[in-house]
Amino acid sequence: MTPLSPEEERRTARQTLLIGRDAQQRLHNAHVLVVGAGGLGCPALQQLVAGGIGKLTLIDDDVVDLTNIHRQILFGAADVGRPKAEVAAARVRDLQPGVQINARRERLTSDNALDLVAVADLVLDGSDTYATKYLVADACEMTSTPLVWGTVLRFHGDVALFHSGADTPDGRGVGLRDLLPSPPSDTATCETAGVLGATTSVVGGLMATTALGFLSELDAPVGRVTSYDAFPPLFRTLTVGADPARPLVTHLPEAQKTSAIARWPSAVLDIREYEERLLVELTPPPGTRLVELPLSRIHDDAHVANALRELDADDVGVLCSLGKKSAAFALRYEELAHTCGARLHNIDGGARVLGS
Template identity: 45%
Template sequence: MILTDSQLDRYARHIVLKEIGGGGQMRLLAAHIVLIGAGGIGCPALQYLAAAGIGRLTVIDDDIVTLDNLQRQILFGTDDVGRAKAELAAEAVRRLNPDVHFEARRERLHAGNAGGLLADADLVLDGSDNFATRLTVSDTCTRARIPLVSAAIGQFQIQIGTWRGWEADKPCYRCFVGDAFDAEDCDSCAELGVLGAVSGMAGSWAALESIRQINGFGGEAAGKVHIFDGLVPAMRSLRIVKDPGCRACVQSSPAGT
């Protein structure tokens, strides 16, 4: 791949970074990222990934825009209420960057279709809002050996984690949260609230981590959870230990294959 004159202009601020350069920009243009959810996290993440020149973006979201989304889902406006989020995301990407091939998947990800939806991704960014989806995504990525960036928000808090659980010394998302979840016990933004700007920070941070994973610059983040508290504000990082009894990791690790 050779960067065109137009691409040299568009990505000039990336290219002058020694951590990216021309070679790194070409890796971004060759990459395929699958984004789970076009909501509070997905909206800013999608814009920064498209602007960065990720060559292929797929968004999986079966939802439509509602009025209460607009406080934090910044891709959408009042006139978009009732329209499909995935289709609006496609329109936004077309406006942002003609280099990006975008695929909108208007369906809900579940155990039966996750393998097919994620199969050829170079990285998955999960911005979904429930543990059932998150665990399905994590297990699928671990089996397929696809790096996973997982982002979550609640009230004033952000959690960002990067997972490569098939590696012998790295945990997966299931190692972090465990096997059990009860949909009735899962708190939601509708019940607890979330500051809109927190969503923007989470999506931008997840996009940054995705770009870091594609290009491999900076410190190793896999197996760490970064927690930002917007009330203080302050951030702390936790290193998650691989669970030797994790069924997803055991099945996907070198010893289990």
Template identity: 35%
Template structure:
């Protein structure tokens, strides 16, 4: 059993004792652990699928200070799983929406909104302000960044991930046990694992995995129970099965002494990229007959049917990798996907096949809808 992460805060008021009475009645929690929760400072990465239940349950549990890192707005496709937001929040900053929901649930919680993209330049300063990091990010680059920054500062990190029907949860804590790099020493090839926005997610899974993450956070703060440090639990919602694997610190793993460029590490840096604004200008010029090029959509047919850019040619990624695509080698080619990772992989493959004039659209069709054609639907 680990020692409590946080010292007890001030004595509970009468209102706090009533609000948290069902916790206080539990012998393992009691008044002392509730005061630890009151004194705790927890940073949550993302106010999306996992961040939604995490933030609500941490607030309900009485965690005194919550920080939220997010730089996105609420859209309609979020509401299938991101339960902290509602229909009236569409178009609103996720930070503002989440903070309002927390205030409605528990006005005793202090919320700090960090409206930034988490990067190697700001992670250490942000993390230093908190006792514990809860990682609900949906990209490998951010997961490695979160783990490395927490490891450098010696702070515990509760990690969860979801995709379709599968979820995973673990606790990483450098100096006490393994980190994310011990579970995944190398990033998977870019584009080989779809994000939730590309592969989909069973909405209810967010609640199962998110609440499990909160249970781990509360156990770390209060020092009760056995945490998932050194273990990963895996849940399959389709089969309703749980299983567990053990992980240990790899003695060959070098100590993290500096943060790196995680997009380069994960192979997701945007080389040979153009903005959606430039693409719009190029399409206008193509319509006037001033230039010519092929705009290639590398998503799947179902995605294309939901939303696509007028004039784009659908050539799914698998056809390109099989060598069956018949793209002209003497024309400029611009490829795009939903958000960028798949088009980056396709760009590399086309260049490997000898295509010399290939670029990709940074941010994919999500950026196009947001910046150029906001009347289009998204998913």
């Protein structure tokens, strides 16, 4: 156990008055793994360090984008293009120069998840995809590591503390899969549906508060889920119990190989809205014809027919942000395209695939 330095004692003095020296020492000795330096990870990191967490591991493979800054409060305009993990670590050290932080510019995968999770006292999941969230939750269950889980979308967010696995007090505990056995079918994301920046700070703050409460032993409400709505302001809480019929997770899925970048079709109909195009700007290669036709501007079949005639191609790829809207579009207008001498096909994976 490393005692608090005089500087750390002074910095956290007003909090120590509230929670006591023993609790503050526990925070100082704790090691937290933070997955993702995004809208949730940034405010959570800020509050964890300000609260006295002594050691952090941060993993994020992305770089700062201009569209991140409205909600990812550790970044500024001058950081655009820089690795998020490195920038966030530098900001954290400004808050507390004595903190130990290991910034890893890489993606959490089935290959590294167990090793990273097993050595942490608690994991805070600030990731933004269900694939990563279930990978984190499963790794935490396999290693019996406490997990602070959070999600945010539009004006809404959820926060929960899970602790499941064979080495929990009752040998079972409560995990994410007791609440949601499998990923929800709704694939809406902040990229496609939007998010209020201030909401991510509220939810990230709740995640940090939950982590600090657990690690300091002030409060440990395993299985409690708190939901927050910004407009009108509302908090709701429920408690999740273990599903005795659900077997504990015993293995992670095999690591997926990175897929090859999709080839650009010779003709593309881009049905994204203006705001979606700002998030992922595409530059078609030479020889590719591109027509933009936002879904909101399609009032009748004539709009689609005119766009297809403008493309003047036998085969047209339909593009949206993620690939779901474009798949529905291609199916809906299949016959109309045929009358225009064209065949529609969906660009699976959407704009992110072509822009990667």
